[in-house]
Amino acid sequence: MSDGMVFEDLVIGQSASFGKTITEADIVLFAAVTGDTNPMHLNVEYAKDSIFGERIAHGMLAAGLITKVLGTQLPGPGTIYMSQSLKFRAPVRIGQTVTATVEVLVLHPDKHRATLRTVCTVAGEPVLEGEAYVSVPSRNAKVKAA
Numbered sequence: 792m793s794d795g796m797v798f799e800d801l802v803i804g805q806s807a808s809f810g811k812t813i814t815e816a817d818i819v820l821f822a823a824v825t826g827d828t829n830p831m832h833l834n835v836e837y838a839k840d841s842i843f844g845e846r847i848a849h850g851m852l853a854a855g856l857i858t859k860v861l862g863t864q865l866p867g868p869g870t871i872y873m874s875q876s877l878k879f880r881a882p883v884r885i886g887q888t889v890t891a892t893v894e895v896l897v898l899h900p901d902k903h904r905a906t907l908r909t910v911c912t913v914a915g916e917p918v919l920e921g922e923a924y925v926s927v928p929s930r931n932a933k934v935k936a937a
Contacts, residue, residue, distance in 0.1 A: 795863075795866055795867020795868035795869055795870070795928070796867050796927070797866075797927065798898070798900070798903040798904075798905070798928065798929040798930075798931075799929065799930055799931065800866075801895050801898055803897070803898065805895045806865065806892055806893060806895070807860050807865035807892070808890050808891065808892040808893075809856060809890070809891050810889065810890040810891075811856055811888065812886065812887070812889075813853070813883055813884075813887055813888075817848070818833070818848050818849065818852065821852045822849070825851070827851075831843075832846055832847065832849055833846070848884070848885065850882075850883075853889045853918055854911065854921075856889055856891035856911060857891045857909045857911065857921075859891065860892070860893045861893060861907070861925060865893050865907075866905065866927045870925050870926070871926040873904065873923075874924045875909070875921060875922070876921040876923075877909075877920075877921040878919060878921060879918070879919050880920060881913070881916065883911075883918050887914075888914075889912070889918065891910075891911045892909070892911075893907050893908070893909055895907055896922070902926070903928070904927065905925055905927055906924050907922065907923045908920075909923050
């Protein structure tokens with residue numbers, strides 16, 4: 792196994808987090824990679840007349856921080872996304888630090904899968920919440936991806 796955890800290491804309530812300050816470059820690069828050039832994210836003049844009064848980061852940019860936690864920390868390398876629900880609660884502005892936290896909610900030992908609470912916060916307040924369902928490497932058996 793790599794440096795990550797295996798299914799047998801997981802415990803209900805276990806959690807891990809990662810924080811990142813969102814920059815102008817992050818927004819521009821995310822727009823370039825995804826093709827999402829919504830002026831809410833890129834055009835100062837357009838955004839100043841919006842309900843937010845300024846440009847905001849793509850919601851999926853913040854959500855992308857969850858995959859960093861899943862793929863490198865909890866459970867870690869070898870984790871495969873099966874599904875992810877998201878509820879966007881508040882915008883993320885340039886210069887704000889987003890903290891993505893993943894918490895083990897339910898373990899599904901028959902297929903070495905886990906249901907995880909996923910939340911991103913800014914200054915302790917949720918900007919998005921959801922649940923992930925993932926396949927986790929196991930030290931005991933190889934499971935078909937069905």
